[in-house]
Amino acid sequence: MKQKIIITGGTGYIGSHTAVEFIMKGFNVVLVDDLSNSEVSVLDRIQEITGTKPLFEQIDLTDNNRTKSFFNAHKDASGVINFAALKAVGESVKKPIKYYHNNINILLNVLENMENQGISNLIFSSSATVYGLPDVLPITEENQTKRPTSPYGNTKKVAEEIIEDLTKVSESLNAISLRYFNPIGAHDSLKIGEAPNGIPNNLMPFITQTAAGIRRELKIFGNDYDTPDGTAVRDYLHVVDLAKAHVLAFERLISNQSKSNFEVYNLGTGTGYSVLDVINSFEKTTGISLNYSYDKRRDGDVPQLYSNPNKAQTNLNWKALLTLDDMTLSSWKWEQNLRNGY
Numbered sequence: 001m002k003q004k005i006i007i008t009g010g011t012g013y014i015g016s017h018t019a020v021e022f023i024m025k026g027f028n029v030v031l032v033d034d035l036s037n038s039e040v041s042v043l044d045r046i047q048e049i050t051g052t053k054p055l056f057e058q059i060d061l062t063d064n065n066r067t068k069s070f071f072n073a074h075k076d077a078s079g080v081i082n083f084a085a086l087k088a089v090g091e092s093v094k095k096p097i098k099y100y101h102n103n104i105n106i107l108l109n110v111l112e113n114m115e116n117q118g119i120s121n122l123i124f125s126s127s128a129t130v131y132g133l134p135d136v137l138p139i140t141e142e143n144q145t146k147r148p149t150s151p152y153g154n155t156k157k158v159a160e161e162i163i164e165d166l167t168k169v170s171e172s173l174n175a176i177s178l179r180y181f182n183p184i185g186a187h188d189s190l191k192i193g194e195a196p197n198g199i200p201n202n203l204m205p206f207i208t209q210t211a212a213g214i215r216r217e218l219k220i221f222g223n224d225y226d227t228p229d230g231t232a233v234r235d236y237l238h239v240v241d242l243a244k245a246h247v248l249a250f251e252r253l254i255s256n257q258s259k260s261n262f263e264v265y266n267l268g269t270g271t272g273y274s275v276l277d278v279i280n281s282f283e284k285t286t287g288i289s290l291n292y293s294y295d296k297r298r299d300g301d302v303p304q305l306y307s308n309p310n311k312a313q314t315n316l317n318w319k320a321l322l323t324l325d326d327m328t329l330s331s332w333k334w335e336q337n338l339r340n341g342y
């Protein structure tokens with residue numbers, strides 16, 4: 001019998017790549033999403049990649065009645081991967097209630113329904129933003145979490161605290177929080193990838209849209225940081241590497257290998273790249289000369305953020321394998337496919 005897993009936010013960018021990896025590993029996946037930031041056609045594209053069209057329900061997971069019926073119908077699931085969230089950092093600063101309401105209520109509803117249906121295993125999508133402005137680099141999981149610089153980021157920090165509180169008293173909950181650094185790139189098939197609505201907030205889609213002529217110019221936010229070339233440094237990782245980590249983390253949960261019922265893992269390559277490094281890689285792999293200029297620093301940005309991913313390597317046997325060049329080329333190929341209707 002195939003094990004069933006529930007993937008919330010499953011038609012989204014990381015959720016869809018993760019669904020593919022779970023299907024390929026023989027899991028029976030059920031996706032749930034309200035489609036507020038993704039498209040239902042992702043299901044057909046997952047089928048083109050894997051040969052299987054996952055079960056899907058369109059539900060706003062802040063609606064507890066509908067969430068309850070959904071969990072009741074899937075009480076035989078062995079776990080939940082909780083991706084569903086709003087993630088636009090800038091919007092969260094302007095509309096904090098929208099972000100706290102959505103991201104925290106999704107989590108509370110998921111946790112409550114897992115408990116009611118006796119579903120134990122949870123993987124939560126967290127973020128490197130929980131480290132705030134770090135004192136030490138590279139960042140290990142031992143580093144103190146700090147007040148994130150946005151309400152979005154704070155929903156991740158608060159969510160981790162909620163899960164941890166619950167694991168202290170719950171008889172059954174077994175949770176892993178995965179702290180993603182900067183996922184970019186797309187699936188090799190070029191059937192799924194990141195498709196932001198409107199003007200992208202993140203660097204990589206802004207680069208590919210500029211190269212595609214959709215945006216006139218990339219603005220580099222700050223060239224006066226205390227970094228080798230003055231631009232800010234991040235730990236970019238390929239979304240397919242990231243997706244694979246979820247399968248390994250889930251296998252750790254279901255085989256009861258966790259050392260405690262709340263574990264956290266950094267997911268990054270461990271290498272920091274500056275904005276200019278990313279642009280140089282993009283220009284090298286695609287042969288395109290990118291139109292960019294320097295602008296002032298963006299509020300809330302930290303100068304440098306990169307991981308020490310050793311804990312994930314030791315405990316999950318996970319390591320990011322794809323390089324920055326793989327990531328920038330894959331992002332560009334996806335952008336082209338997206339514009340050509342996949």
Ligand code: NAD
Nearest residue numbers: 009012013014033034036037038060061083084085125127
């Ligand atoms: P995404 O927007 O592509 O996917 C999230 C999905 O959640 C979307 O399909 C959206 O429609 C759905 N959703 C939002 N609110 C919902 C609701 N109330 N009910 C049901 N579905 C809802 O984002 P992503 O990049 O795939 O991110 C997945 C998760 O990873 C999120 O929790 C995000 O905060 C986290 N994360 C992302 C990044 C990143 O850079 N992409 C980095 C760190 C953490």
Ligand code: WQD
Nearest residue numbers: 087089127129201202203206219220221232234275298301
């Ligand atoms: C990367 C670098 C920018 C756009 C955010 C969230 C984090 C996580 C990942 C989660 C920074 C610079 C960007 C542009 C630029 N999200 N940049 N010009 O800010 O590291 O992380 O996404 O869901 O929580 O905070 O990622 O891609 O926005 O920026 O110069 O037009 O690129 O200043 O140094 P960030 P990013």
